[in-house]
Amino acid sequence: MQDNTESIERQNENEDIIIQEIKRISSELSHDLRGPLQIIRNCTYLLKLDPDDLNPTEDIDNAVSKIIDMLNNFREYYKGNEINKYAMDFNPIMEQALKEVDIPDTVKTEYSMNQA
Numbered sequence: 001m002q003d004n005t006e007s008i009e010r011q012n013e014n015e016d017i018i019i020q021e022i023k024r025i026s027s028e029l030s031h032d033l034r035g036p037l038q039i040i041r042n043c044t045y046l047l048k049l050d051p052d053d054l055n056p057t058e059d060i061d062n063a064v065s066k067i068i069d070m071l072n073n074f075r076e077y078y079k080g081n082e083i084n085k086y087a088m089d090f091n092p093i094m095e096q097a098l099k100e101v102d103i104p105d106t107v108k109t110e111y112s113m114n115q116a
Contacts, residue, residue: 007088
C-alpha cells in the first residue's frame, strides 16, 4: 500500500511540475508578445487619426517579424524539450481506488489491465 501511495504522489508531483512549466511558458510568451503587438496597435491608432500623415508599414512589419521570430524560437526550444512519457503500472492505483470506494456487498467489481 505504501508503494501505491508513493506512486500516486510521484505522479501528482510530475503533474504539478508540468502545470508549473505551462504557467511559466504562457507568462513568458504573453510578456514577450505584448511589446510588438503594442507597436502594431499604436500604428493602427495613428492611421485612424490621420491616414495621410503616417506610413507605419516598416514599424508594423518589424513588429510582426519579432512576433514570428519569438514563436519560431519558442517552437524550436520546446521541440527539443518535450515532456517525457513513461510507462506506469496502474494496477496499484486501481486497487487503492477500489479499496477506498464504498461498494455494496451486492455489487461485484472486476478490472483487468493489459501489461505493456
